[in-house]
């Protein structure tokens with residue numbers, strides 16, 4: 001990288017007689033800056049006089065640099081800036097580094113201790129910076145560094161005065177960064193921890209030795225350079241390490257339930273967990289963002305209150321991205337073994353998509369208190385007594401994309417009394433940019449909490465539908481893994497019933513059971529593969545009842561019946577023959593009958609003829625006729641030719657042995673393996689598809705030596721022309 005220089009720039013470094021300030025001054029001067037070396041001199045508490053600044057100036061000059069000493073106090077900052085102008089005619093950089101300590105525990109701190117610290121740190125930075133500000137504005141250039149401290153950012157015993165001053169400097173920076181923005185004046189803050197006169201007594205000697213100011217000086221110099229991109233940043237640096245600190249705000253909460261309610265001490269207490277929930281906390285760049293967000297939240301609250309006039313709802317947000325989709329797909333049995341599953345696992349796949357059942361997750365608001373709160377008097381629902389009973393999802397607008405954020409309204413529509421147990425029916429409406437994208441309904445079976453005299457059925461429930469009474473039209477089987485629940489839970493349902501043997505056995509299960517939604521995910525994948533062309537966006541709705549628990553490791557057999565655009569299904573565990581998902585259906589936009597295999601077994605090789613067979617035959621001829629060409633490339637290439645994502649044929653170009661043959665290499669390992677479809681291989685060979693483009697688009701996969709793969713390209717092309 002080109003050396004970062006400061007030629008023509010004039011820098012003022014306050015407190016530069018020693019420690020950090022001296023290191024800054026020396027480094028800037030060594031890179032061409034003219035430096036005002038300011039130092040009041042004296043001891044750590046600011047008393048006495050010294051000639052430290054002269055010594056630093058001498059050192060700079062002896063190395064061929066330019067510098068001048070200045071002995072003014074920073075509270076007379078205008079005098080320091082005058083020194084710069086008088087000696088060098090301009091000023092470009094101010095490093096407000098001067099500082100002193102008056103440490104005392106708070107009760108013993110005198111007003112003098114307080115005032116002195118505020119004067120040197122805050123007023124000093126104010127005076128020095130303000131004296132140069134007009135010059136900076138006129139020349140449309142300025143770099144200002146404030147010096148803060150972790151004692152300010154986090155507090156430190158015995159440093160009340162110093163902490164207040166150091167945090168004051170962050171506030172000063174925040175506003176100056178805004179005021180300086182349009183004049184190219186950048187104002188930032190360094191939080192250094194270095195061996196200096198200030199830290200000498202505080203740090204353990206070994207650490208003190210290693211904390212060289214020289215390790216921080218390059219950070220500060222970069223922050224003072226014209227190429228420094230940030231303004232308003234707080235950068236902590238020590239021991240050759242740097243990190244940025246900033247404030248974050250929680251999402252916050254409205255402190256009442258309904259717009260007409262008063263705000264009371266009790267309503268504040270009730271909202272408090274949400275006020276301090278930092279899960280989705282964000283940094284705000286501008287004060288305006290804070291105001292806009294407040295207005296939005298209050299408007300949202302009003303709008304939601306209208307929606308919630310009949311039900312008490314719990315609102316939440318849900319963010320997801322490609323990684324969540326792939327993790328979920330693995331949790332419901334998608335596997336690279338099934339080429340047709342790749343589109344649910346690989347974010348660069350050209351048809352990368354979510355599985356439809358993934359979108360049940362936003363409505364599974366695990367932290368929602370509404371079920372517990374809606375239980376009749378004397379009845380309760382919590383993780384120890386609930387089972388997922390039924391699930392419904394219905395897409396009402398376009399199938400969602402592969403990343404996004406939803407807002408969820410979650411409310412209980414009915415609590416049914418099933419005799420010994422209760423069933424809570426929970427609706428979720430899932431919005432994106434204020435429009436409804438899909439809705440879900442869960443039946444939560446609450447064991448042993450019935451008998452309260454409530455209704456047995458609800459008109460608001462979406463009901464299961466019995467399967468036709470004929471033999472199924474199709475059955476797909478798939479073994480779940482012993483780790484299925486351990487994997488699935490990472491998509492958000494951390495209920496210990498699915499992982500903790502003690503919890504599972506005390507609930508009467510032999511071992512942790514699989515999540516109902518994991519089994520459902522398997523079965524809907526099966527339906528999609530068999531009748532939905534593996535196209536998730538064809539799914540309109542899914543309904544299922546979880547009739548019996550499934551144990552991880554069991555084989556799920558999905559039995560399917562097609563009736564118009566509805567695919568009825570039920571799922572059995574092969575080991576027991578029990579129906580574990582009953583009355584289920586997938587409503588599709590259209591039925592696409594396909595025989596997409598869903599299996600745990602590797603795909604079969606086909607010996608059918610492909611267009612590229614001719615290509616390999618021609619390359620074979622060429623290799624035989626021209627052995628020196630083969631030798632000059634001299635590597636083993638394996639081509640996997642795919643159809644619909646499945647490898648259907650392999651060709652080996654063994655240019656070491658001078659042979660081209662179908663199948664895997666007869667001896668030795670391939671140096672490079674290329675996987676691509678028959679059509680794309682022909683397009684590559686004819687030159688209509690560029691290998692780099694094919695690789696980047698995921699049409700061509702290369703395992704092994706990329707350079708070797710490229711070397712082969714001319715041979716492929718010439719083969720096509722023969």
Ligand SMILES: CCCCCCC[C@@H](O)CC(=O)SCCNC(=O)CCNC(=O)[C@H](O)C(C)(C)COP(=O)(O)OP(=O)(O)OC[C@H]1O[C@@H](n2cnc3c(N)ncnc32)[C@H](O)[C@@H]1OP(=O)(O)O
Nearest residue numbers: 365366387388389390418443445495515516546547548549
């Ligand atoms: C807010 C966030 C919440 C998140 C919650 C989800 C957290 C997850 O971690 C939880 C899970 O994933 S648990 C695992 C998946 N679920 C299961 O394994 C449950 C399997 N089902 C069973 O065991 C029984 O059906 C069982 C035990 C449920 C019922 O069996 P029985 O007691 O024998 O019932 P039965 O006598 O057959 O019927 C009684 C009445 O209840 C209705 N019913 C039966 N099964 C139901 C079910 N699964 N869902 C809803 N209702 C059901 C019956 O129709 C009957 O009512 P009625 O007489 O009116 O027809």
